[in-house]
Amino acid sequence: MNKTINEDVSIVLSGEAGQGIQTIEGLLTFILKREGYYVFATKEYMSRIRGGSNSTEIRVSSKPVKSYVDKIDILIPLTKSSVEHLGDRVTEDTLIIADNDSLNLKNKNLFNVPILSIAKEIGNEIYANIVAVGVILGLFKINKQTIEEYLKERFGDKGEKIVSDNIKAASEGYKLGKDFSESGEIKIKISANENLKDDLLISGTDAVSLGALAGNCDSIFSYPMTPGSGVLVDLANFSENFDILVEQAEDEIAAINMAIGGWYAGARSMVTTSDGGFALMEEGLSLAGMIESPLVIHLAQRPAPATGLPTRTAQEGLNLVIHAGHGEFPRLVLAPGSLEQAFYLTQKAFNIADKYQIPVFILTDQFFVDSYYNVKKLDLSKIENKKYFVETTEDYKRYDLSKAKNGVPPRGIPNYGNGLVVVDSDEHDEEGHITEELDIRIKMVEKRLKKFEALKEDFISPEFYGNDNYKYLVVCWGSNYNVVKEALENIDNKDLAMLHFSQVYPIPENAVEFLEKAEKIIDVENNATGQFAKLIRAETGIKIDSKILKFNGMPFSVEELTAKIREELQ
Structure with a gap:
């Protein structure tokens, strides 16, 4: 059996939750990128901690690749049910590399590789995923020093023995993969490019998080909900080197109210959630509309209604965010299509929210946040941030109609100037105090809605x-x-x-x-x-x-x- 794959190869690894499929994805994509390949990776997974069938697709190519494909050129299943799970995607052209002594698969394109036996010899079946990594890297004849260096980086904090065992597991798999390549049984002809080694390899989650950082986000409030939680995790990691307040709130209602409180105090706060979590935030969104508070909300969509398919992808949240919140007030909804767009639009979201005193949504989905590919270094020269709040005087009025020609009144924050900054969820007068005067109600509604016209200056x-x-x-x-x-x-x-x-x-x-x-x-x-x-x-x-x-x-x-x-x- 001899098979040559040219220009673009789709590699799928599949197994149960808990077998380290995501570890394989991370190792392969980063090592291949370091060696100068274009890579794309995405995952599909069940909503369970153990068991089931999950898979990761990795495309490696001589040209940029950024999309999901059905075809599977090489499949590495870690369980027998993995092959059944992938269904029609496994064709007569799919090469299967598996430990068939334990899986007992029947396929004419099967390469029996003792992945589990090698892992047991090293000391633990857990190393089976690293053996599989080694097989793939051997097919590409990746520089062994690159592999060892990355494994040391990845597992260095776990001690010398763990690092040594991982290197040994990868090395054993590498020999087998290289043998397949040199014998001509599986030959991959994809050109590496030295110029790609300095590319970034980031996910949608990373792009949104880095964009928030670039937008001077200094606080994030969230109640974890897949697939939006990754942004919370990323910003928590960034807080080790940047001045970012990270708060895992007790629920979604608290999270959005904390973010509104942050903006009131002069912070640049963010909320990250998914559709079901945001449904609980709608009253808070309406509060932001009434008090004219800036707000940035990242919402990563998933199939609904209710819990739906919590780890799958959808674009079902558009109507939700456009019509969310009782009453009529402006908002802007952004939906990046590329990782570069996610970075620049998230950064811009903070400025637009601040400038027009409105909620701005960044709408993504599970597929987007969980996918990785090469991007060129982001151009930080394009980044410009401006804080739009004013220093208050003693006669300051939060909703001063005479100074809101475009619907945007001067926003003050407490203790920045001599004025009193009053906001209220009831309809209010120019100073921010509750009112039931109907003429003032009309003027306040008209002022808020004027922002739709003003926003056109920053339309994308x-x-x-x-x-x-x-x-x-x-x-x-x-x-x-x-x-x-x-x-x-x-x-x-x-x-x-x-x-x-x-x-x-x-x-x-x-x-x-x-x-x-x-x-x-x-x-x-x-x-x-x-x-x-x-x-x-x-x-x-x-x-x-x-x-x-x-x-x-x-x-x-x-x-x-x-x-x-x-x-x-x-």
């Missing part, structure tokens, strides 16, 4: 990709940016283009000219009702008849989206 235009003379326009938002782009590259039709929205509410006005020009608009979303298509209709009057929707908890793969778009073109 949708990104266009394709030939200017298009007939067919694929519309997408958030995490579908890269998969739609790769599907369009596969189709290679000059009549086809993409319009990606990273600002999903309000709809930027310049989007209308792109939409009106198309003979046919194709909407791509991970929900069952086409929430964004309906929003476009409501905001612009343009009806989108053609929708490609997926809502089983998995992201679109490149292959299926390519096929579905082709169907729409016929």
Whole structure:
């Protein structure tokens, strides 16, 4: 049996929760990136601590790769049920590297590798995942010094024996993988590039967290909820070197109220959660709308309603965040499609929230936050932060109508100046005191709503990709940016283009000219009702008849989206 894989290889590792699949993902992606490869990794996992079947997909390529694919070139299963779990993705072309003495699989493309036996000889079955890492790295003939250096970094705090055993496990697997390569049984022909060694390898979670740090976020309040909790963990780690207050609140209601209190005091506070957690925060959001408090909320979506599929992906939270909170007040909703966008938009979110005194959402999803790929070093020269609160005088009025021509009154904070800063959840007068005078109520509502017009100064235009003379326009938002782009590259039709929205509410006005020009608009979303298509209709009057929707908890793969778009073109 001889198999050569050129340019782009998809490697999937699968096993039970607790078998170290995420450890394998981390080791392989970082080592391969260090050796100059383009890598992409994403995971799917069940909502259990032990058992079940989880998998990680790692794409390695000679060119940038940023999307999920169905194809599996090489599969390393750690349990027999792993193969069944992956279903139709395992084809007659899939090479399976497994310890078949323990799994007893029947497949013509099976390479029997004594992964468990090697691990036991080293001292513990737990090293099976590191043996598997070694096999893959051996296929690529990775520099052994690079492997050893990274294992020392990764396990150095666990003691010399642990480091030594991990290096031995990787080395034993490496020999087997290298033998497969040199014999021609499994040959991978993918070019490494020296220039990629300095790339960053980050996840969606990292991109949002680094963007918050760049936006001078100095406090985060959260009640943990998958898949939004990673941002809380990241900022907790950053707090070791930066002045960041990290508070795991007793519940979601406390978390959002703490964040509002932080902004009131002059901090730049953030909340991170998921759909179900945010549902408990809605009264707090409405409070922010009434007292005109800045607020930044990261919401990582997952399938709903209720607990839904807590570890899967969806784009079902759009209607929630647009309509959340009782009453009418402005908000901005951002939905990054790339890791670079996540960094820059999160940083910008803090300035926009501060400038206009409104809630700003960063809307991601499980697929986005849990995916990794190479990015060039982020350009910090683009970063500019400004605090918009004012030093108060004795005659200061928090909601001074004469100084809020664009709907934005001067925001003071306690103890910065001689004024008294009064806010209240009831309707209030210019000084912030409760009022039931109906004329003042009208003026305050009109003032708050004026911010929608003022916000246009900072709107983020949708990104266009394709030939200017298009007939067919694929519309997408958030995490579908890269998969739609790769599907369009596969189709290679000059009549086809993409319009990606990273600002999903309000709809930027310049989007209308792109939409009106198309003979046919194709909407791509991970929900069952086409929430964004309906929003476009409501905001612009343009009806989108053609929708490609997926809502089983998995992201679109490149292959299926390519096929579905082709169907729409016929």
